[in-house]
Amino acid sequence: MDIEQTKIPQATAKRLPLYYRFLNNLHTQGKLRVSSKELSEAVKVDSATIRRDFSYFGALGKKGYGYNVEYLLSFFRKTLDQDETTRVALIGVGNLGTAFLNYNFMKNNNTKIEIAFDANEERVGTEVGGVDVEHIDHLEEKLGGISVAILTVPSSAAQGIADRLVKAGISGILNFTPARISVPSDVRVHHIDLAIELQALVYFLKHYPLDEENIEEEE
Amino acid sequence: MDIEQTKIPQATAKRLPLYYRFLNNLHTQGKLRVSSKELSEAVKVDSATIRRDFSYFGALGKKGYGYNVEYLLSFFRKTLDQDETTRVALIGVGNLGTAFLNYNFMKNNNTKIEIAFDANEERVGTEVGGVDVEHIDHLEEKLGGISVAILTVPSSAAQGIADRLVKAGISGILNFTPARISVPSDVRVHHIDLAIELQALVYFLKHYPLDEENIEEEE
DNA sequence: CGATAGTCGTTAAAGATTTCACATACTTGG
DNA sequence: CCAAGTATGTGAAATCTTTAACGACTATCG
Ligand SMILES: NC(=O)c1ccc[n+]([C@@H]2O[C@H](COP(=O)([O-])OP(=O)(O)OC[C@H]3O[C@@H](n4cnc5c(N)ncnc54)[C@H](O)[C@@H]3O)[C@@H](O)[C@H]2O)c1
Ligand SMILES: NC(=O)c1ccc[n+]([C@@H]2O[C@H](COP(=O)([O-])OP(=O)(O)OC[C@H]3O[C@@H](n4cnc5c(N)ncnc54)[C@H](O)[C@@H]3O)[C@@H](O)[C@H]2O)c1
Numbered sequence: 001m002d003i004e005q006t007k008i009p010q011a012t013a014k015r016l017p018l019y020y021r022f023l024n025n026l027h028t029q030g031k032l033r034v035s036s037k038e039l040s041e042a043v044k045v046d047s048a049t050i051r052r053d054f055s056y057f058g059a060l061g062k063k064g065y066g067y068n069v070e071y072l073l074s075f076f077r078k079t080l081d082q083d084e085t086t087r088v089a090l091i092g093v094g095n096l097g098t099a100f101l102n103y104n105f106m107k108n109n110n111t112k113i114e115i116a117f118d119a120n121e122e123r124v125g126t127e128v129g130g131v132d133v134e135h136i137d138h139l140e141e142k143l144g145g146i147s148v149a150i151l152t153v154p155s156s157a158a159q160g161i162a163d164r165l166v167k168a169g170i171s172g173i174l175n176f177t178p179a180r181i182s183v184p185s186d187v188r189v190h191h192i193d194l195a196i197e198l199q200a201l202v203y204f205l206k207h208y209p210l211d212e213e214n215i216e217e218e219e
Numbered sequence: 220m221d222i223e224q225t226k227i228p229q230a231t232a233k234r235l236p237l238y239y240r241f242l243n244n245l246h247t248q249g250k251l252r253v254s255s256k257e258l259s260e261a262v263k264v265d266s267a268t269i270r271r272d273f274s275y276f277g278a279l280g281k282k283g284y285g286y287n288v289e290y291l292l293s294f295f296r297k298t299l300d301q302d303e304t305t306r307v308a309l310i311g312v313g314n315l316g317t318a319f320l321n322y323n324f325m326k327n328n329n330t331k332i333e334i335a336f337d338a339n340e341e342r343v344g345t346e347v348g349g350v351d352v353e354h355i356d357h358l359e360e361k362l363g364g365i366s367v368a369i370l371t372v373p374s375s376a377a378q379g380i381a382d383r384l385v386k387a388g389i390s391g392i393l394n395f396t397p398a399r400i401s402v403p404s405d406v407r408v409h410h411i412d413l414a415i416e417l418q419a420l421v422y423f424l425k426h427y428p429l430d431e432e433n434i435e436e437e438e
Numbered sequence: 439c440g441a442t443a444g445t446c447g448t449t450a451a452a453g454a455t456t457t458c459a460c461a462t463a464c465t466t467g468g
Numbered sequence: 469c470c471a472a473g474t475a476t477g478t479g480a481a482a483t484c485t486t487t488a489a490c491g492a493c494t495a496t497c498g
């Protein structure tokens with residue numbers, strides 16, 4: 001739709017949903033205005049970074065005043081396409097998949113898991129968190145134009161399912177399996193690797209002692 | 220312990236567990252050697268980046284040959300402290316917490332969830348995934364020197380629990396709640412925000428069309 | 439044993455992101 | 469309506485990260 005703002009840095013883009021959520025909180029609390037400094041304390045992002053981020057979208061604030069919460073919120077709602085709901089499919093209704101289905105991503109969020117698939121006959125036909133679980137054999141026919149998938153199958157099945165998703169026309173996959181899947185270059189895959197996140201935290205604790213310098217999260 | 224290699228870039232440090240896992244896979248498959256190019260295809264990280272990453276630790280490979288899998292693996296095992304197990308506590312045995320407890324982080328991994336806490340009387344006293352669930356009121360006394368915590372409580376409880384964890388001497392928190400918690404500067408918090416990851420993926424799909432340029436994951 | 443192909447480690451360049459710092463312009467209270 | 473205070477938006481610098489390119493060295497094959 002808009003082809004103008006293609007030069008927003010990826011780092012900025014990743015922070016937008018975070019800003020959006022906190023602006024929502026402020027709005028709910030009845031706050032009318034907010035400064036980059038206040039927002040900085042809430043989201044733990046440097047205030048200069050916040051101002052820079054916002055400035056990619058133009059002059060959203062007012063000097064000497066800050067930002068109007070309502071205006072900023074409605075601006076980001078449009079920018080993040082919060083008005084239209086993105087339909088999502090989830091593949092693999094196991095431990096992790098069940099947790100996601102039971103969680104209501106719609107709160108503050110424009111994404112909705114509409115359908116789930118699993119290979120386990122006992123799961124198929126049940127409803128988890130209000131979402132029907134279909135058999136994986138019917139993936140292609142039941143996907144119905146959904147373009148985003150959450151992948152929570154065993155890692156051994158990941159590549160096979162990814163191939164089928166791609167053939168079925170998916171454009172984005174949120175991959176929770178430890179497998180690094182290969183897809184055509186026009187399909188976007190984001191990996192969330194929980195075991196690695198935990199290991200990385202442990203590594204940082206041992207090798208990057210925090211203090212004076214190296215502040216990341218502070219009181 | 221080692222105070223020499225403090226200058227390893229954070230970006231590199233985050234990739235180490237990933238390398239370690241894939242080296243383990245290769246080792247299991249009986250591979251004796253691997254080149255940065257091969258590894259690159261497996262982990263989807265540019266081969267120059269891999270060589271650069273490894274080079275921070277010295278000359279681990281051999282020109283014209285590549286890397287010896289066994290040697291590299293044992294080197295990273297030491298570097299990542301895979302020999303000693305890191306004990307972890309989990310707070311909040313709900314949807315997400317239960318999924319983690321049922322997952323065995325020990326596979327390829329030096330971290331083990333040893334104890335869990337919840338406020339819900341029905342949960343307390345049960346065992347989930349082989350881990351005892353204790354009452355949150357006993358957090359301080361039962362934590363027993365554990366220094367890493369996974370936080371999967373409702374966001375409204377996050378800051379309160381974090382404060383108690385800090386007082387109890389925790390040094391790292393993996394925070395899955397949408398709340399941005401405040402802790403003293405010597406405590407490390409990593410946020411994993413699943414709703415944001417999903418929103419960000421959707422945003423990227425709409426605003427950063429992949430193709431020729433901008434390749435990230437390809438066949 | 440020499441030629442060829444392969445691969446590392448690294449220098450240097452490019453690219454991305456964060457942070458500083460301040461001119462500018464708005465707000466507010468008197 | 470002015471003066472003091474406040475907070476933006478951004479040029480420039482600093483920092484961090486990735487990528488390209490290639491000299492040096494190894495393995496291997498004929
Ligand atoms: N649970 C965790 O805490 C955790 C942590 C880190 C990584 N992971 C990764 O997330 C993934 C899911 O983990 P989990 O604990 O939920 O596993 P799980 O075994 O509980 O669930 C996997 C589900 O996928 C289904 N399945 C298997 N093959 C399938 C196929 N071909 N098509 C469709 N469905 C299929 C299974 O029936 C099962 O319901 C795994 O790859 C795991 O490594 C999980
Ligand atoms: N489930 C998901 O897919 C998902 C996705 C994104 C974010 N999250 C976030 O992760 C967190 C956990 O999500 P969930 O779905 O597992 O929620 P949940 O409600 O299923 O689980 C929360 C658990 O914490 C316990 N609890 C509540 N107050 C507590 C306290 N003071 N001390 C100890 N335990 C307490 C509850 O008894 C419950 O068992 C939430 O903050 C949620 O926003 C979850």
